[in-house]
Amino acid sequence: MSEHRDAADLAGGWPILRPGATCWRTERADRVAVLVDGAAFFAAVRAALLRARRSVILLGWDIDPRMRLDPHDPETLGDFLARLIHRRPSLEIHALKWDMPFPISLEHPHGPLERLNRRTGPRLTLELDDALPVGAAQHQKLVVVDDALAFCGGIDLAGDRWDTPEHLDNDPRRRWPTGELHAPRHDVMMAVDGPAARALGLMARERWSHATGQALPPPPPEGFLAAGADPWPEGLHPLITDADVGIARTLPDCLVGRPVRENEALTFAAIAGARHSIYLENQYFASFRVAEALARRLREPDGPEVVVVVPMESPSWFDRMAMDTPRGVVLQELRAADRHGRLRAMTPLSEGGNGIVVHSKLMVVDDRLLRIGSSNLNNRSMGYDTECDLAVEAPPPGGRSDANRSDANRSTANAIAAVRNRLLAEHLGVDPSEMAAAVRATGSLVAAIDRLNKPSGRRLAPLPDTDPGLTEQAFAALRIADPDRPEEAWAVWKRMPPAPAPARSLTRAVGAALFTAGAIAGVYAVALAIVETDRGGR
Numbered sequence: 001m002s003e004h005r006d007a008a009d010l011a012g013g014w015p016i017l018r019p020g021a022t023c024w025r026t027e028r029a030d031r032v033a034v035l036v037d038g039a040a041f042f043a044a045v046r047a048a049l050l051r052a053r054r055s056v057i058l059l060g061w062d063i064d065p066r067m068r069l070d071p072h073d074p075e076t077l078g079d080f081l082a083r084l085i086h087r088r089p090s091l092e093i094h095a096l097k098w099d100m101p102f103p104i105s106l107e108h109p110h111g112p113l114e115r116l117n118r119r120t121g122p123r124l125t126l127e128l129d130d131a132l133p134v135g136a137a138q139h140q141k142l143v144v145v146d147d148a149l150a151f152c153g154g155i156d157l158a159g160d161r162w163d164t165p166e167h168l169d170n171d172p173r174r175r176w177p178t179g180e181l182h183a184p185r186h187d188v189m190m191a192v193d194g195p196a197a198r199a200l201g202l203m204a205r206e207r208w209s210h211a212t213g214q215a216l217p218p219p220p221p222e223g224f225l226a227a228g229a230d231p232w233p234e235g236l237h238p239l240i241t242d243a244d245v246g247i248a249r250t251l252p253d254c255l256v257g258r259p260v261r262e263n264e265a266l267t268f269a270a271i272a273g274a275r276h277s278i279y280l281e282n283q284y285f286a287s288f289r290v291a292e293a294l295a296r297r298l299r300e301p302d303g304p305e306v307v308v309v310v311p312m313e314s315p316s317w318f319d320r321m322a323m324d325t326p327r328g329v330v331l332q333e334l335r336a337a338d339r340h341g342r343l344r345a346m347t348p349l350s351e352g353g354n355g356i357v358v359h360s361k362l363m364v365v366d367d368r369l370l371r372i373g374s375s376n377l378n379n380r381s382m383g384y385d386t387e388c389d390l391a392v393e394a395p396p397p398g399g400r401s402d403a404n405r406s407d408a409n410r411s412t413a414n415a416i417a418a419v420r421n422r423l424l425a426e427h428l429g430v431d432p433s434e435m436a437a438a439v440r441a442t443g444s445l446v447a448a449i450d451r452l453n454k455p456s457g458r459r460l461a462p463l464p465d466t467d468p469g470l471t472e473q474a475f476a477a478l479r480i481a482d483p484d485r486p487e488e489a490w491a492v493w494k495r496m497p498p499a500p501a502p503a504r505s506l507t508r509a510v511g512a513a514l515f516t517a518g519a520i521a522g523v524y525a526v527a528l529a530i531v532e533t534d535r536g537g538r
Helices: 038-050 077-087 111-119 194-212 262-273 288-299 317-337 403-428 432-442 445-452 470-478 506-537
Strands: 025-036 055-060 092-098 124-129 142-145 149-153 188-193 240-251 277-281 305-309 343-349 362-365 369-373 387-393 459-462
Touching: 025 038, 025 194, 025 403, 038 077, 038 142, 038 149, 055 194, 077 092, 077 111, 077 124, 092 194, 111 124, 124 194, 142 194, 149 194, 149 369, 149 387, 188 194, 188 369, 194 240, 194 387, 240 262, 240 403, 262 288, 262 362, 262 369, 262 387, 277 403, 288 305, 288 317, 305 445, 317 343, 343 403, 343 445, 362 403, 369 403, 403 432, 403 445, 403 459, 432 445
Parallel strands: 055 092, 092 124, 277 305, 305 343
Antiparallel strands: 025 188, 025 240, 055 142, 142 149, 149 188, 240 387, 277 362, 343 459, 362 369, 369 387
């Protein structure tokens, strides 16, 4: 498959999930669950780890041993993992965190993980991944327990990820390890078991091997945990049972000898295959090609509705320039294409009117496809960083006459719609049953949102229609900090659009971009030299 194969090549009909094209493989899961927000995920992970017998593999953009899985329990993640090793001699734990550069590492320091690694034995090993192209991130968020249960999605085992669906203003439980309060945060994970979890264990082992040069022991024979050792947490109710789960990856070519861009292909195929609605939650929305694919659907007289839920703004100045600025440009394109009033680009607000950080990476197409993972709607997630997404697709209606199979198909479709309605209900501050009833009554996702939205309190606020200035257009046009593939990392001139032509002079914008990029590169080089000097002195 070509590196930039377009959506049109994968459009139309069932299935969207196609092994070797839009996903790596599909594997069966006896149980599939969706965990909304950090409190639910951390509680489930803690329960699963307490049941671990043989192996735990943790992959993350960040893994902070100082964080707490339960804000009411003073035990840190590091102490919890050390306790697990002590109480179960057969257990081995391997954790891999991105070796993030300065200045990102100031807020997500490596020291706590390195110190824990030094004081634990070989059965608890924590490593930094520095084997990626310069600037590329280890962005997969994965927990695999005994190759029998796996969690995958947008939540890292990090210090600012805990929150509840209420997203209370100034919740004292929502704290960094330093004790400072952090903003309310919305996120989503998926849990799977069976062969799907086993396949994710194999993928995690490959990731570990590429990052460290070490091979982990292979998974045990299937059925190893048959004797009452199921790590699935009590109280975690499956959303779907007996489902095929698609596993989609992004890997730069230096890892496997060729670029793996399954997440990119899945995004475009899902957009092209939508019939009624596309619901997106994402931290970033900076890809011009994704925007163009959505704009094509919005221009169609009978195309799908498009609902985009993103944060009001990124927390740092650099992310606001690198990611929020292109978002302003692509939203202009989408609004211009929205001839039929089917677009809603919105951000969730708390009861007190404060912005909620949307960190989830979720896509729901009709009642047909549910996708949860680590991939953002930016260029990095398409071919530069490492990513992993999971997707469940409802089989086509009428595909088989078997009555039990037809009931299962309807059940999967209903479950997918229920996830979307439950998330929108959270953002709107209403009961999920109200959201479902409004969708049924109006026959429209957009109309249901408009009906239930409120002028104050928990609500979805429209994103402002901004007019990007010259510097902002420059960042957007040349995708500063958002390359599409490794060879673009330091070759900014290779990032010229396809992008919407800016309202002002593109020549001036590109000139400003090159000047800005040069300044950033200079600052980064100085900072890197300081960091390397500091490392050399340790």
